[in-house]
Each structure stands twice: as C-alpha cells, then as structure tokens.
Amino acid sequence: MIKFFLMVNKQGQTRLSRYYEHVEINKRTMLEAEVIKNCLSRLKDQCSFIEYKDFKLVYRQYAALFVVVGINETENEMAVYELIHNFVEVLDKYFSRVVRHSIYYEIFLL
C-alpha cells in the first residue's frame, strides 16, 4: 500500500505531496523533513530502498528533484520503483519536456 507520494527538491522543500492516509498536518512537515534528510544523505551507488520506521521509502532522483514514495511491507518495492519512473515519463509527455518550472507551477493545474 502506498502511504504517500512526495516530490522534494535538493534544498529540502516539498514541491508536491500527496497522502493516501490521513496524517495530521503538523506531523506531515516533520515526516517530510525526516524523509528528505534520509534521502539526501544517500550516495549515488546506494540502493533506492530505505527502511524508515515501520514502512519503506522508495526514492528516485531526477536532476535536482527527488521523488519519494512511502510504502508498507506488502508492496513490491521494485514495482513501485518502476511506477515512479512511469509517472515521470507521463509528466514528461504531458508537459513535453518536464522542467522544474512545470513541476512548481503547473502541476497543480493537472
């Protein structure tokens, strides 16, 4: 089960967040901060799956943007990894060359 879907930039600012379970708003910022910290501290050659508290984070880096998905243990990690790529490809098609600009300003109007 996917718990949440985040797009975060390298400075740690959330560009897009989508929660599929109700999480209190103040907890969200804390959660995002910790998740981002975990992902940013990873090197390039480390695997994309991080174990965090009681769920797993699957993340993928695209230029300056991190896409992080939180899943629980029943989910196939590899499938989610591919899903992230699928999502980015769809965005690419839609905006015909996805740029930071499009993520920041236009993703809301999807």
Next chain:
Amino acid sequence: MALKMVKGSIDRMFDKNLQDLVRGIRNHKEDEAKYISQCIDEIKQELKQDNIAVKANAVCKLTYLQMLGYDISWAAFNIIEVMSASKFTFKRIGYLAASQCFHEGTDVIMLTTNQIRKDLSSPNQYDTGVALTGLSCFVTPDLARDLANDIMTLMSHTKPYIRKKAVLIMYKVFLKYPESLRPAFPRLKEKLEDPDPGVQSAAVNVICELARRNPKNYLSLAPLFFKLMTSSTNNWVLIKIIKLAFGALTPLEPRLGKKLIEPLTNLIHSTSAMSLLYECVNTVIAVLISLSSGMPNHSASIQLCVQKLRILIEDSDQNLKYLGLLAMSKILKTHPKSVQSHKDLILQCLDDKDESIRLRALDLLYGMVSKKNLMEIVKKLMIHVDKAEGTTYRDELLTKIIDICSQSNYQYITNFEWYISILVELTRLEGTRHGHLIAAQMLDVAIRVKAIRKFAVSQMAMLLDNAHLIASNTQRNGICEVLYAAAWICGEFSEHLEEANQTLEAMLRPKVTTLPGHIQAVYVQNMVKLYASILQQKEQSGEKEAAQEITQLMIERLPQFVQSADLEVQERASCILQLIKYIQKLQIKEVPVAEEVIALFAGELNPVAPKAQKKVPVPEGLDLDAWINEPPSDSESEDEKPKTIFHDEEQRHRHRQPEMDEEELARRREARKQEQANNPFYIKSSPSPQKRYQDAPGVEHIPVVQIDLSVPLKVPGMPMSDQYVKLEEERRHKQKLEKDRKKKKQKKEKRGKHHRHNSLHTESEEDIAPAHHVDIITEEMPENALPSDEDDKDPNDPYKALDIDLDK
C-alpha cells in the same frame, strides 16, 4: 454602487494567482512565515467575495499552502462552495482542496453529499471523474452509505474513463461501508472481463486487495485469475495477480499451488522485468512454504529460486541486491539449509557501503546462526561495530548482536564467559542508546546461568572500578545503564567477590552522585548487601576493628546520597544510614550483629515469565465487577463530606510523627521487602537472594593473550573475547578427536549392521557440548498456568467486516 464594482474589479486585478504566490514565496526566503501570513489574509479577503472565480483562485492558493504545512481547515465551507461551481476548472480546484484537507473529522463533509451526487450523475464525464477522484480521499461511512448505489451504477457507464474510476473507488467504499460489498460484487466480477484493459486492471486491483484480507471468500475466482495470468502481458497486472491472489489463495488450496508452479517457473525464466521476477520468486517461496509435502520437484523449485536470488545478490545494481537479500530472508524461515550454503556471500554483503543492504544482511544472519558459527559471526560484527563510529547503524548492530546471541533462550551460546566478555566489550561503545539492553542481558545471564556468576561478578567489579570512564556519559539509556547491572550483580552475588572492600569503596566514590537517579538507587541498595557480606566475613574472622572501620566508612559516605535530588535515592540512603548507625551502636557494645543483617537479604528470586501476571488465577469468591462501596448518590450531602475526610487525615498524620523510631523503621522495611518480593514486577530494583555461607573459591586464571586489535578504549584487566574463540576452537577440536576415536571403536563393533551418516565428518549441532554446564533457570509462572499465547485482535479492523461469504 457602480463605483464599488469598479473598485472591486480593480482590486481583483491585483489578486495573486497561484504562480504569483509560488514565485513570491521563493523570493521571500528570509521572512517566509510573514509573507505567507500576509497572503493568508489576502486569501481570506478574496474568499469573502461573491465571484466564484476569485474564490477558486483563493482555494487554489490555499491548497498549495496546505501542502507546505499550513492548516486550512477553517476554509472548509469555502472549499465546498467552490466544489459546487458549474465551471469544470473551478470544480476541479474545489475537489482537489477537499481531497487534500478533508478527513473523517471534518464536520461539513455531510454538506457535500448532494453535490457529489449531482456531479456523479452529470452528463459531463469529467465532472463525474473529478468527483470520483476527490471522493476517494475523503469518503466517510455516511458518504459511502449514501453514494454506494450511484457509484455502483457508474461501474457500468459507457465510458471506460468513468468505469475505471468507479471500480477503484468501490474499494474505498467497501472499507467504509462493508454492507455494500455483497450487492456490488457481481458487477465487480464482470469488470474482470471488461474489454478495456484499464478497467480490467482496476478490477483486478480491487479484487486482489479484497482477496488478500479474506482469501477464503474469493477461492471461486481462482480459475478466472489463472486464465488472466496466462493471457495477460501487462506486467503491473501480472504482479498484482501473482502477489495478491496467489500469495493469499494458495495456502487455502494446495492443488492450486501445484498447478501454479509450472507457469510461475516459466515466467521466472522468461521475463526480463526485474519487478516481475522478484514477485514470482516471492510467490514461489510463499507457495512452497504452504505446501507441506508431496511435491516431487519441491526442492528443485526452491533451488531455482535460490539460484536466481543469488544472481540478484551478486548483481552490481544495489536495488537488485537489496531485493535478493529480502527474498532470501523469506526462504530462510522454512528452508534454512538451502540458504546456509550462501553464507559467504551474505557475510560479504555485510561489508557493503550501503546501509540498507547491510541491515538486510544482518537480518539474514540472524536466522543463519548456529552453535558453530555464532562466535565467528559475532566477531565479524564486532569489527563492524568498531568501524561504524557515531552512526545509528552502530546501534542497530548492537541490538542485532544481542538478539542473535540471546535467541531461543541462549540456544546457540556454548561459552557464556565469551558472551559476558562480548557484553563488556560492548560497554566500551560511546554514545549508544541501548545501554539498558546490555544491562538487561548481563542481568539475565548472571541470574540464569549459575555457573557463570563468579566470572560475571569479577567482570562487574572491574567495571565498577573503572566507572569513571563510563560515568561521563550520563544520558538516559546511555552506557551508564551498565553500571546499574554491575552494581546489582555485585551486590546480589557478593559471595563470589574477591575484593569486596575495594568494590564497596568504588561504589561509594563521590563521582557516583553524577549518575542518573535510578542507578544511584541500585548502588545504595547493593552497597548494603555488600556491607552485610563484608561484615559477616570480618566478624567470622574476628576482625572487629575492620568491621567497625567499614561501618564508619559507610556512615561517612552515605550522607552524599541522602542529599541527592532523586527521591528514591534519598529515601533508601536515609533508611540505610539509620540502620547502619544502629548497627554501629550495637558494634560498640560488642554485640555480633552480622547474622541479623544477613537475614535481611534472605531468599532467592527467580526470573518471572512475562505473561505470568496475566495468568494469575482470580481467587474464588472474588467478583471484580461488584461494587466495593455503594455507588455515590448524587445528593448534596457530598459537599459536606470532603471537609470531614481531610479532617480525619490530618489527625492521622499527626499521630504518625512520634512513631518514627528505629524499630518501626526496621519493621516497615521488612514489610516493604516482603511486598516487593511478592510483586513480580519488582525484580530488578529490589531482590532478596540467599547468601551462601561458603568461602569464595579462587578464580582460575585464564591466560590473557594480548591480541593486537585496534580498540578505542583499553581498560586494564578486561579479557579480550578473541581468546575465547581460540579456546573454543581448541576445545572443539579436542572433542572432535575424542568422538572420532569413540566412533571408530563403535564402527568396528557394529560393522555392516547400520549405514551411519557418521562417516561424514561434519559436526552436527548436538555434538558440540557447551563449555559450562548451563543451568538456565526457567521463568516462573503461577500454578497451572498454560504457556499459551493469545493474540490481541483489533476489534476495529475494517477488514474483518469485509469477511463475508460471497458465493451465497
């Protein structure tokens, strides 16, 4: 009036839209909060306008702010207004905002019901679509109940776009309103054969998710799923089907498992998608685990899986390594032998740079330890611990080492001295948060393994002597917790102590007062036990001078504890101080007092099982539901009562004061000790062991071989655990030689009768005899208690409600 309108529209020209807001926030990096609160004020103004476009803009901005972490629940009503806009773009904004911020606790949700219903039956498919998508995020039981029918009809809509969304949202509806499952299910089943692949995969997803929770109701769908699996080429769908349907269904239907192995192995061989491969391997493992016996190519399939997993682990892509290790740990539970052969690979993974992989490898090791390789594995882990300074990984390692060693009641430890020396080495770690874990282990081993107590006590005494090195880190759960264990063990088993005087002085040092309160309390308590045993020793050997000296020392040093800020320490120290002053008076009068002091600590306490309290039978004649006193009546007489209660207490309190003489003190201590002895939860702080009237035998000196390892802190006198590894190897070698000699003799006698497997020179687990006779005291339970375990089932589990039989 006209002027107002003009003014209004001019104002509107300067409204920020979302892009401006985002840009503005980016430009105001320093005073972001101020800027945002300014924007929120502007938004509030905009929301007061009648113009729906303005409102929509405001809500759009609010949604963005919510994502940044600002609460927008105050705007709930405005969001609903925007949801009811006729123009699609505004409606979309409203639903998006609702899906982000509405939840079950939002009280205005019920106002949305009609609006959603209107949108669901709208001729415009996009309106319906956006309503469905938004609804899925904030559906409540009431909404689900009211809208279930509408959504069910939408499942048969002409447009696949709508059908897909309707099918998906049905899952949420089922969760919130389980009664809708039965009427909706036939239609859902139809969708599995829908011509549109999107709708089909949506249906597969929903049914798989339902089947995962309550598999027995969906067994009749198995043939359908089988057909889908063999015919579909969509990887996502395949993954779902394989994982959810078959992973959940096969345990119930073994024949299905047998049929499955064939196509699954085909997939494993043919697919190029790693995710699918991983899923297949996982399911094969799950299937084979559930099949108990009778499969001819059972082991062949497992071998195939292990082989594929090995390829994954050896791959340079970290992700695949991770997955390989993850799947291996699943196989490990049921087929440990097949995994054992890959131990070298896993030990290699322990050295990987990637933390996730190391953690997975650690997990695997946990299941792969045996008596033979435990020492070797722990040695390797200790090297890692030294390398991994200052990270959370080190803490993880520590917990893992302890977990591995203490599994199944210390099943794999053959030499407890080695284990204690490992624990002592672990205390040299700085900055760990698991001090209490090490302390708990030390206590556990010392209590349960009688043979090791002598050694443990000598180690603990050394720890106490070097307490100044450890006491610098006084954080909660820090390594200073070990001193807690050390003090208790020394006090409890003080008859094994060589230099009781020295240890007592170590415990009385002023630096001890910097330790956390609970540790000081244990120190104080155990000081008395030590003191008692020293006193007894001195009196038996007739050294009255020395005995009085010790008493004097205690009286001098105890006041520093009496002044402690911690209540427990203060209380214990003052009680003990009084007691010792009394003893001093008796000593001056030359009365032999040691016997009575020892009697204070008579009795031995055994470890208690964790469920013992629950299993205590309720005594007959006790009705826990009956009122003890009459339930209070709601009358005015209550007001008068409190005054009299306090008055009574005051009088009683005054009576108590004069009785504070020593006899009363001693009596109360006795009573408290009795209480504590009977209370199973009071084990660690205040036990009462039985003193044995034996002289402590001399400790055998183990030759200390200085092995040059780079360790951060070298405390003199502490043994290195490596020497035990060598000792152990030597011992085992000797044992093996002896056994071989015996086997050869036996073989000559029984030649030709049995074909024994003993001709193979592999040692089995049982051959290795432990170095010490381990007498692990089992845990106490109340009489006739069964060691059964009852899982706490969550009564509010929504999936339980979905457990209905769909075939009827």
